[in-house]
Amino acid sequence: MPYNPELVQFAIGLPIVVLISYLFALVMRRIFGARLSLPIAAATLTAVLGAAVGLFLAGWFFEDRGIWTLTTLLLALGGGFAFTLIASSLFAGLRRGSRDIDIDAMLAAGESDEVEFKETARWNVREQRKDGRMELVIAKTIAAFLNSGGGTVVIGANDDGDALGISRDLGTLRVPDVDRYELWLRDLLSTLLGRNAAALPHVRFLEAANGETLCVIVCPQSPRPVYLTHAKDGASTELWVRVGNSTRSFAVDEAVEYVARNWSGGAGRWRPRVPLRDEGGAHG
Numbered sequence: 001m002p003y004n005p006e007l008v009q010f011a012i013g014l015p016i017v018v019l020i021s022y023l024f025a026l027v028m029r030r031i032f033g034a035r036l037s038l039p040i041a042a043a044t045l046t047a048v049l050g051a052a053v054g055l056f057l058a059g060w061f062f063e064d065r066g067i068w069t070l071t072t073l074l075l076a077l078g079g080g081f082a083f084t085l086i087a088s089s090l091f092a093g094l095r096r097g098s099r100d101i102d103i104d105a106m107l108a109a110g111e112s113d114e115v116e117f118k119e120t121a122r123w124n125v126r127e128q129r130k131d132g133r134m135e136l137v138i139a140k141t142i143a144a145f146l147n148s149g150g151g152t153v154v155i156g157a158n159d160d161g162d163a164l165g166i167s168r169d170l171g172t173l174r175v176p177d178v179d180r181y182e183l184w185l186r187d188l189l190s191t192l193l194g195r196n197a198a199a200l201p202h203v204r205f206l207e208a209a210n211g212e213t214l215c216v217i218v219c220p221q222s223p224r225p226v227y228l229t230h231a232k233d234g235a236s237t238e239l240w241v242r243v244g245n246s247t248r249s250f251a252v253d254e255a256v257e258y259v260a261r262n263w264s265g266g267a268g269r270w271r272p273r274v275p276l277r278d279e280g281g282a283h284g
Contacts, residue, residue: 009068017048017051017076017080018044018048020047020051020077020080021044021045021046021047021048021051021080021084022040022044022047024043024044024047024080024081024084025040025043025044025046025047025084026040027084028043028084028085040177040179042087043084043087046083046084046087047080047081047083047084048080049083050079050080050081050082050083050084051076051077051079051080052079053079053083054072054075054076054077054078054079054080055072055075055076055079057075057079058071058072058075058076101152101204101206101216101218103154103163103206103207103208103214103216104163104208104209106152106154107154107157107161107162107163107208108161109161110161111159111161111245112245113151113242113244113245114145114150114151114152114242115151115152115154116141116145116151116152116153116154116245116247117154117157117158117159117161118137118138118141118153118154118155118156118157119155119156119157119158119159119164120134120155120156120166120168120169121134121135121138121155121166121169121185121215122134122135122168122169122172122184123168123169123171123172125168130172135188136192138153138155138185138188139188139189139192139193139228140228140238140240140247140249141153141240141247142189142193142201142217142219143192143193143197143226143227143228143240144240144241144242144247144248145219145242146193146197146200146201146219146220146221146222146226147222147225147226147239147240147241147242147258147262148221148241148242149221149242150218150219150220150221151219151242152216152217152218152219153216153217153219154214154215154216154217155169155214155215155216155217156169156212156213156214156215157208157214163208163209163210163212163214164212165208165212165213165214166181166213166214166215167212167213169181169215178205178213178215181205181215182203182205182215185203185215185217186198186203189201192228192229192230193226193227193228193229194226194227194229196224197222197226200219200220200222201217201218201219201220202217202218202220203215203216203217203218204216204217204218224263225239225259225263226239227239228240238250239255239258239259241258
């Protein structure tokens with residue numbers, strides 16, 4: 001027999017509580033879907049906290065109740081589930097309250113100079129494989145919106161505005177969930193556009209009417225020019241902008257003129273956008 005049975009029971013019960021809390025977090029993810037902005041890790045910790053509260057109540061109000069008694073277990077499990085449900089509901093409500101994007105209306109309206117649809121961000125639909133070129137296209141489009149007064153990139157929709165979802169992109173991740181997807185996206189933008197530019201876009205995961213989850217990236221106008229640096233050589237930089245409903249790369253002389261015309265002092269505060277002629281550059 002152990003000298004301190006209570007410590008032994010606690011050592012056995014702790015990993016069980018963490019595992020059950022993780023399962024509660026997965027249940028909340030399934031219930032709330034893309035509306036839940038609470039990460040899995042945070043939801044798990046919330047459930048652990050709720051279980052601790054349940055154990056505290058069992059010890060405070062019930063005499064001679066051990067860890068493995070029915071009352072204690074029910075209070076611990078109930079507390080964990082209740083805390084996770086409340087926290088998930090609050091976060092989902094905050095996201096719903098702060099979301100001013102009608103994704104179905106946006107899809108119906110189609111692409112424009114401020115809206116771009118991308119079917120995937122990592123998966124090559126034609127070749128049926130993961131393709132780094134798709135990632136580069138996403139970075140170019142985001143850079144162009146940041147340099148051109150802002151806009152929105154919708155990942156998971158084709159050119160016709162059909163909601164296809166991001167399941168194919170999620171399948172390329174080790175952990176296929178929206179939290180890891182946003183982490184991958186931020187890392188990609190940090191590498192190609194720089195950390196300051198990567199922090200500017202607002203990333204949302206919204207459900208279309210058909211139930212598919214889309215990644216919506218809202219890009220504000222950048223206070224400074226954003227240059228795309230290719231990861232391979234680290235030296236080649238490009239300035240991408242929006243010209244009408246297309247994404248263009250400017251040559252050196254065009255880039256210098258554009259920066260001088262649109263930012264005070266060449267790299268400071270953004271000025272009102274000057275209409276551009278549809279000339280030069282390459283499509284993105």
